[in-house]
Amino acid sequence: MIIKDDDKPYWLALWRVPRIGPVAFNTLLSQCEGDLPALFALSAAGLKAFGLQASQIECIKQFKRSIGSATFSSKLCNQVDDDVRWLESSEQHHLLLAVDENNYPPLLLQVAGAPPLLFVKGDKDALMFPQIAMVGSRNPTRLGKETAFEFAQYFARQGFITTSGLALGIDSASHQGALAADGFTVAVLAHGLDHLYPKANQMLADKITSQGALVSEYPIGTGPRPEYFPRRNRIVSGLSLGVLIVEGAKKSGSLITAREAAQQGREVFAIPGSIHNPLAKGC
Secondary structure (H helix, E strand, O other): OOOOOOOHHHHHHHHHOOOOOHHHHHHHHHHOOOOHHHHHOOOHHHHHHOOOOHHHHHHHHHHHHHOOOOOOOOHHHHHHHHHHHHHOOHHHOEEEEEOOOOOOOHHHHOOOOOOOEEEEEEOHHHHHOOEEEEEEOOOOOHHHHHHHHHHHHHHHHOOOEEEEOOOOOHHHHHHHHHHHOOOOEEEEOOOOOOOOOOHHHHHHHHHHHHOEEEEEOOOOOOOOOOOHHHHHHHHHHHOOOEEEEEOOOOOOHHHHHHHHHHHOOOEEEEEOOOOOOHHHOOO
């Protein structure tokens, strides 16, 4: 299935309605049999029957009123316009993948709570090849960075794509190793793709868009927030056949990714470190 261009604003709008997460979105999508314009055309009573709250219904009705109006524009409509403008920057390979489309990553589709929309900058086909996730400390040892770099190089030479989160430390070393072997790599971000965090990785991000892709479930204009980083970890593991941890502390985002992977039925691997190194105690 391919989402029609005329329907995309409705997908983008529903994803921005407050308190509509992946489960609620997919439930509504099923209830309206995939016809989101028809959902937005329902009366307030009809939307309430689908389980939507008064504030959500008002948001949807204002968006519907904004469509085609020259005199009225809601906040939601303006936000969707930002999404559409970003997507229409085609020379920069800005793409949107919807959960009902054939080019949505098949492994991620198996995950409970898979995002209904993925914003992609780069080569969307990179998401369809076998991936290995690599995660670890933001403040690794020199040996840890070298190990991550070398493993990613090896994976690339065997035809695997390295997937990580573009954080400083092990994430960056993993992306760099894949690129150095002329392989592809995918970075899953915890913010809209018009932002970049951390800023220090701008050059690395640019290289990834040429040899892979930047991916996010967050709409354009969404800045990084602490609670978004653990949430994106389910996508890192969900895209991948397995997760390799390189230097992960006991309480770290790396172990969140490992737990997500285990719950998703994916393989979890760890490179053992020194028993005296606190950064390796999670391994």
